[in-house]
Amino acid sequence: MAELKFAETHEWIKIEDGKGKIGITEHAQDELGDIVFVELPDIGKDIEKGESFGVVESVKVASDLYAPCTGKIIAVNSELQSNPQLINEDAFGKGWIIEIEISNEDELNDLLNESEYKEMI
């Protein structure tokens, strides 16, 4: 059973078998407005918790994406290159951005659960 956690910087991470799919929240996509470009990282890159791993550009603003935890990037959603609006349409599903191999599961305890995140926004 996958577990969904949230960063205060509005990324979500779906955790299953030591891996995590990462995207931005429904609230974040709504705030950003129409997304027209996503700068994706390279597969194989190591990222640290809190490090910027990419950028989403909406009609209005550029917004950095921050890693909710440390890990190695094992997949990127390349469909976003031709259809960045997938994030607007389905932020928690088809709009996922990267997948990582989580290197330190302890860090996940610092993240928010769904009700804590909802309270924050």
Added chain:
Amino acid sequence: MLKKTPLYYNHLESKAKIIDFHGWQLPVEYVGALKEYEFVRNQSGLFDTSHMGRIFISGENAGKFLQCICTNNLDRLKIGEMLYTTACNEKGKMLDDFMVYRLSDKYICVVNSANRGKIYNWLCQYNAKKKFSVSIEDKSDSLGMIALQGPLSFKVLSAELDLTDLYYLEVKDVNIGTTNFIVSRSGYTGEDGFEIIADNKSIIELWKKLLKDNKREVFPCGLAVRDMLRLEMGYSLYGNDIDESKSPIEANLDWIVDFKDGEFVGKNILIEEKNNGVDRKLKGFRMIDKAMPRTGYKIFKNNVEIGRITSGGFSPMLNGFIGMAYINTDFANDKEIINIEVRDKLYKAEVMSVPFINSNVIRRKSVLS
């Protein structure tokens, strides 16, 4: 205290996202900029432009007076026409860019919201100093203004207002009962469309009626899509592309600088710039590499900085990224390849002339007599 247009509560009712735009609470989007883009290019979009300034100038010498303020040639402007102009200070730098309407008994300057007070004061001072004795009235607060833009504009607005014999950059009074509508065929999108000025109450009624009677043909639109549409047309935005540190020659607005007979403020410096050239020019560019160009980003050629972006964004029509920038004149040539710095990396772009896309405005067919 943020200002509200007469349509503010209508925007709230329509669930628009509201932002602070130069001190005005205005809708940035209703259902999303990209959807609103399709409305304007394929059907019609309704914009609240009440925040803009509407300054009325009348009196025997009103035309002569404006001729001294504006860089464009007011002598060419007949009753029922409008033109685009800048007004410069003594240094030839732009105080504002605006439209001048000529009606039978007056001229109207529709100026940028942020420059309303500045232009009003400028006009009053010049009027007093040169003893023109024209009447200058800022009617922005008592009048509202909306713009209907898109291919269906004529059809839907015809049901409300008489649009007979009105073509691009023409303006007329349409009186219904005791209400005076000042209607022009003009806009900031490159589409056929109209801009309407009337008292606040009548503007609210017209706004509501247009949306209610044409649910599948008229859609309210916000500032985000307005910016996208104007950028595709290469229209300058005051505060971004032009301001008091730039001249109309630098801004590639030579076409609205007419070295007409008689003096106008800034004329001598602009003649000098026209003859000797300027160091930088406002040009369009299109990204070759995929990256989003934004205001303030630096432009390089052979690792030397040659300019700065003043507007940038996504063009749905071109399905690519475009922008405008002041570029060192040596490199401000069409097809020049430039590098744009986005988050410490350089991305290739190509310099081009604006507009980026063709306009769909409907002009009067010239009748030679």
